[in-house]
Amino acid sequence: MxxxxxxxxxxxxxxxxxxxxxxxxxxxxxxxxxxxxxxxxxxxxxxxxxxxxxxxxxxxxxxxxxxxxxxxxxxxxxxxxxxxxxxxxxxxxxxxxxxxxxxxxxxxxxxxxxxxxxxxxxxxxxxxxxxxxHNEIQLMNRSLTIERSHFAHVSLLPLSPEVTGITLHGFQYPLEDATLRIGDTLGISNVLTSDTGTISIGSGLLLVIQSRD
Structure with missing residues (x-):
């Protein structure tokens, strides 16, 4: 390196x-x-x-x-x-x-x-x-820890046709073993309730977008 x-x-x-x-x-x-x-x-x-x-x-x-x-x-x-x-x-x-x-x-x-x-x-x-x-965008396929920042909103959007096993900890709107498909808006505009939040998925590619107005 x-x-x-x-x-x-x-x-x-x-x-x-x-x-x-x-x-x-x-x-x-x-x-x-x-x-x-x-x-x-x-x-x-x-x-x-x-x-x-x-x-x-x-x-x-x-x-x-x-x-x-x-x-x-x-x-x-x-x-x-x-x-x-x-x-x-x-x-x-x-x-x-x-x-x-x-x-x-x-x-x-x-x-x-x-x-x-x-x-x-x-x-x-x-x-x-x-x-x-106004945005910070990452792509994940297993697990990701994000920190509270000036980007108040956290949105999850599938980049693959389907993302399964989505589980959130440290968020206002938790998910447990959820599935998101292209076109679903369930993952839009979540909020961290802790200094850090963890996102894990079972399969697929998930965009994690931290944003502010």
């Missing part, structure tokens, strides 16, 4: 809240316009990656000057999104944790695709979550 945490800054919604996610020792990866955000805030990304079709020629030159490494590709002749390319690189570094920042935004197709990318990290056995100003 080369580093404890890798933060991927994608080109979705970003702001000062995103800067506050950075801790000493983190490896920073700029993904397309997310790289511009980092360099314009005084950071030198370990890697800036993408087709850079969302920045100007002058902005791309700035990214190239201020990044430690550049990985660019043709915007047409590619099969993966910039964020998937960045996540693939991050998984190869085998960190303890990957955090996707700027992975949600106005493009719902990209936002949904980025949520589904969590499955790649889960399959690799690496902790991964998406964070923005």
């Amino acid at each position: 080369n580093t404890n945490r890798i933060l991927l800054f994608a080109g979705g919604s970003l702001g000062q809240w995103a800067i506050r996610q950075i801790q000493p020792g983190d490896w920073l990866v700029g993904v397309d316009r997310g790289a511009l955000f980092l360099v314009q805030h005084g950071f030198s990304p370990r890697l800036s990656i993408g087709d850079f079709d969302s920045v100007s020629v002058e902005e791309q030159a700035e990214i190239e000057r201020k990044s430690q490494t550049i990985s660019s590709c043709d915007p047409v002749m590619k099969d993966l999104t910039d964020t998937e390319m960045a996540l693939t690189w991050a998984l190869e570094q085998k960190p303890a944790q990957i955090i996707l920042v700027g992975a949600l935004g106005s493009r719902f197709d990209h936002s949904l695709a980025n949520v589904q990318l969590l499955q790649k990290a889960l399959a690799a056995g690496i902790s991964c979550r998406i964070v923005d100003e």
Whole structure:
């Protein structure tokens, strides 16, 4: 393992809240316009990656000057999104944790695709979550402990067609060996009643979304 945490800054919604996610020792990866955000805030990304079709020629030159490494590709002749390319690189570094920042935004197709990318990290056995100003999203397939935070609501949504054996402890609305299927809303807007809550499931893939208004 080369580093404890890798933060991927994608080109979705970003702001000062995103800067506050950075801790000493983190490896920073700029993904397309997310790289511009980092360099314009005084950071030198370990890697800036993408087709850079969302920045100007002058902005791309700035990214190239201020990044430690550049990985660019043709915007047409590619099969993966910039964020998937960045996540693939991050998984190869085998960190303890990957955090996707700027992975949600106005493009719902990209936002949904980025949520589904969590499955790649889960399959690799690496902790991964998406964070923005109002949400923190994780994917689980066995058990998960979450902590009380400024994200007051906790929602559970199946990513697989069915999730079975859902059991909650430390929540206002407990569940015991419950099943959720795609389209069910039973898991929306729960609340922690303890400093920590535990979620366990028997089978399937379950999205755990902590959020605030």
